Amino acid sequence: MMTEPVRAEALRVAGSGDLPAYVYDLRGLREHAAAVRAALAGTAEIYYAVKANPAAGILRALAPYVDGFEVASGGELARVREVAPGLPVAFSGPGKTDAELAQALSPPVHRLHVESPRELARLIALGAPADVLLRANPELPGEDTRQAAASPFGMDQDGLAACLPLLARAPHVRVRGLHTHLTWAQHDAAAMADLARRVTSWALPWLRDHLPALDGPELDLGGGMGVDYRDPELRFDWKAYAAALPATGARLRVEPGRSLTAYHGWYVTDVLDVKQNHGRGYAVLRGGTHHLRTPVARGHDQPFTVLRRAGGGPALDGPATLVGQLCTPRDVFARDVPVSGLRPGDLVVFALAGAYAWNLSHHEFLMHPPPCFRYLD
Template structure:
């Protein structure tokens, strides 16, 4: 579960350890580039690949991706500024509650398009367009009736704050003459998060295409040539040996090429978690090993204020124990356990600071490292960094392959 490049880097991390225990994020940039290159090359020509910046806005990540993707999906002014300062690639903006300052990026020509999440969005953007005298390119976000069964979070098909319910779309399209400064470029159907079923994802895209073709024909929408299926492709935290079947998914998209081309529709995929999740590792040193009420606990330097995902999802995060022979606290005794189940907790004063729940270990000692893999997405930036004011982790970026890393 640890890439060869990261495995080769851990001894260097240990050799540079001083008084403070190890706590760090490591991003395998070489692995990331190879992964994204494969994604891009496997997609058909009618499909554009965008990166959902919300998954990880680290600038090194963004720079690594730029040469392989077609554009960026943003959800805040902060993300917009970061991308605009670095690239001229197309940018899509989508958020359920937009500030006036964010809308203005569309009217100033900084965006490829912006999602409409509600009728109020339509009114506000039409008013903005009337001031500039320009039609503004928008995608209508649809809260569809389709549900993807194996996704962990459903954003449509159930009551949520996202998009306009599908039943309301025909009425809105009938009223487009009331919004002369909006140019409907297509529809956004982002419906789920962390879906693990490739076939279900393909069926979801087919259902979206069917809707767009129907609406284009009935309501005469010549400029509506974009189907933004969002992201939502997941990584399997519970069973990494059974990942989302990207090859089957890409092959399915290849088989749809004639249909998309015939209808003149361009498909946009906005990948986040699936694009960057597997390139990130959170490494924490075990501070103590102890027993309470018949159960074993290991306490690490760090915790959910650095990697909130396992606590938010009530799961044990994928991990590897990296044994460390040297004991930095000689001559004090070194606590350890063998062939036991252990709960791994952090340094916060809350029982919710749990990253591994009763996981089996053959051996675990104070001073060992726990390497949490699949930490490249929704890790550091969704975490409550400053709770209890502990120091932040270090950040390391491995740009080259194992044989080329400059240690």
């Protein structure tokens, strides 16, 4: 929902000529993060997945409400250490370089997620103490996990077994538990909790069988809590998820990203032109998917609100496709969506632009100017 402060800021930034613009509602973000933290209190730790939106203002707003940050590159690690130096960090990602492993060890991150036996061997060779989680990618019962298993992330049972003799010879690398991330875009809290039960029912026996000396095992359940771009008001039910999580005695951790920040960012732009072409209506907007790649990357229509501004020119009615300025047919925000009286000069404010938006986009294509950024505190 577009709040009145966001609406006012959209009109203000348009009046100043600084379009397109991202507007972030930090107050709303803090309130949302506080509610998620309260819902999970006593059941699971929260590490924000920085890949969703690494903006310094976003990280500062979240820092009081999360237990740590999950990063997947040396750049993200450097950003977190600069913005929130006191918070724990988990370093994930399937392609860590030697330089990134060294960066993660000096000073040591809270947890380093090991993706393969070779990555473990490279880490061991550095000789520095490290606390790690082994990233597991087991093929558990259920179609959702079978889809996740067909990916380059983590290790199957054979890969995990190959790590054990390496660890036996490297006491300076201490295994604290397992990391899994076996689903994406899951809107159903009960289904998400059921996946957690399936993971724990496999992971805890595996740890007992193969690492019997491990005391107080940790299970990082990853993220994947969904955001419904067809219904911007729908939120993941964190209370129901927490209530259904299994009580195992293990230390549970989740890594939400999109489901924390998506709701608190808007992309504001204006209509440059409207036209009919071969019987279809088009509205050409300033900016494009080089600023907001989310809809084309995920194959959805980005939800939006139109703010009318006095202006002349032709009006567009009925189904219309909202496109940007790029010379590619894939520069599309929304296809065949209903509009009424849409004119050049009107503002279009896209919701759910607080995650995987600007940071996901191909900024240099055609070398249009970048958007401006506004943070409402």
